[in-house]
Amino acid sequence: MKATQEKILINGYFGNSNFGDELILSLKLQELKKQLVEIIVISLNPVETEKIYSVKSIRKFNPFSLFLHTVKCNTLIFPGGGIFQDETSFLSLMYYVSHIILAKIFRKKVKLERISVGPIIRKFSTRLMEIGLKHCEISVRDENSLIILRALGITGEIKILPDRVYDLELPPRNPERDKFIFGLQMRSWRNVKQIIPLLQRLLNEWLLKYKNLEIQLLEFQETDRDILNLIKESLPVDSCKILRNVNNLLEAYSKLDFIIGMRFHSILIADRMNIPLFGIAYAPKCLDLLEKHRAKFIDLNDFDLNYFEKRLQTEFEETYENKFKS
Numbered sequence: 055m056k057a058t059q060e061k062i063l064i065n066g067y068f069g070n071s072n073f074g075d076e077l078i079l080s081l082k083l084q085e086l087k088k089q090l091v092e093i094i095v096i097s098l099n100p101v102e103t104e105k106i107y108s109v110k111s112i113r114k115f116n117p118f119s120l121f122l123h124t125v126k127c128n129t130l131i132f133p134g135g136g137i138f139q140d141e142t143s144f145l146s147l148m149y150y151v152s153h154i155i156l157a158k159i160f161r162k163k164v165k166l167e168r169i170s171v172g173p174i175i176r177k178f179s180t181r182l183m184e185i186g187l188k189h190c191e192i193s194v195r196d197e198n199s200l201i202i203l204r205a206l207g208i209t210g211e212i213k214i215l216p217d218r219v220y221d222l223e224l225p226p227r228n229p230e231r232d233k234f235i236f237g238l239q240m241r242s243w244r245n246v247k248q249i250i251p252l253l254q255r256l257l258n259e260w261l262l263k264y265k266n267l268e269i270q271l272l273e274f275q276e277t278d279r280d281i282l283n284l285i286k287e288s289l290p291v292d293s294c295k296i297l298r299n300v301n302n303l304l305e306a307y308s309k310l311d312f313i314i315g316m317r318f319h320s321i322l323i324a325d326r327m328n329i330p331l332f333g334i335a336y337a338p339k340c341l342d343l344l345e346k347h348r349a350k351f352i353d354l355n356d357f358d359l360n361y362f363e364k365r366l367q368t369e370f371e372e373t374y375e376n377k378f379k380s
Contacts, residue, residue: 060091063127065153067137069097069114073274073303074219074319075135076106080300081218082133082167083107094123120153130157134168134195134218136318136339138187140179147179151186164190168215170318170339171199180206196342219322225308227327232266234374237306237313237329239272239320240281243336245354246316250281252363253314254288256370261293264374269294270306274317312373314366318343325349330373332366 097103100111333351
């Protein structure tokens with residue numbers, strides 16, 4: 055008799071054109087496709103997800119389809135990312151944890167793989183997480199997430215494993231000999247507009263001073279575009295361009311000489327490729343990563359603008375001079 059094929063249902067922040075989360079999904083699918091399993095991905099844009107990954111996908115906010123495929127699956131997997139927090143959206147957290155609870159009601163195996171947890175700022179969120187995450191198979195990507203889960207009363211084995219993007223095969227670095235390519239990756243966040251005028255001024259000054267400087271603005275998600283356009287509009291015409299989508303961004307990273315990174319995976323990839331980095335930490339997961347790798351950074355929740363300017367100016371100029379010194 056032919057064995058019944060295992061059905062795997064995957065949930066997370068997918069179909070949102072988020073660079074880091076799409077990499078996580080891609081790597082998890084590569085792993086699963088080596089096994090004899092049926093895979094279904096829950097996505098905000100299932101048509102695009104099916105096209106990119108050649109896998110069946112269902113719409114994220116279709117309750118009937120979500121219920122049906124949860125009942126039919128053997129295992130529900132969250133393959134990574136920072137979705138278990140309520141700082142950016144309480145409704146998003148409630149959606150993910152409610153799905154876990156639904157799966158557990160029907161006695162499905164639930165795996166939370168290499169996730170980060172927090173911040174959790176609402177009392178109801180704390181209770182929801184405590185109920186939902188018990189008896190799941192969990193691994194986290196940082197020590198702070200483990201501490202939060204233990205504080206929530208989640209017992210049992212919780213492994214600390216590196217973010218899945220550490221498994222990604224990256225292109226070799228290939229900086230251009232006669233150019234200095236500067237990457238800027240930013241996202242909308244409270245306090246971020248306090249540093250925009252400073253960055254606009256410094257970038258204009260550097261373009262005047264360093265004639266071989268090229269600026270690349272790196273869009274990791276469509277919601278980054280407004281901030282990046284504020285930068286672009288302040289610079290001379292044709293002095294920079296906005297790059298997006300996974301392949302273009304990875305190719306751009308291979309040529310960077312320096313980067314200001316804000317999103318978690320912009321920092322992680324710069325570190326993996328040994329690109330001189332100045333980080334802007336907006337969340338604990340970024341702060342942990344920057345401190346772990348002893349990178350230069352500011353904490354967007356507690357910083358001095360003058361210190362930021364002096365430190366960034368020093369790091370940039372030293373990196374530039376080191377590249378072209380005879």
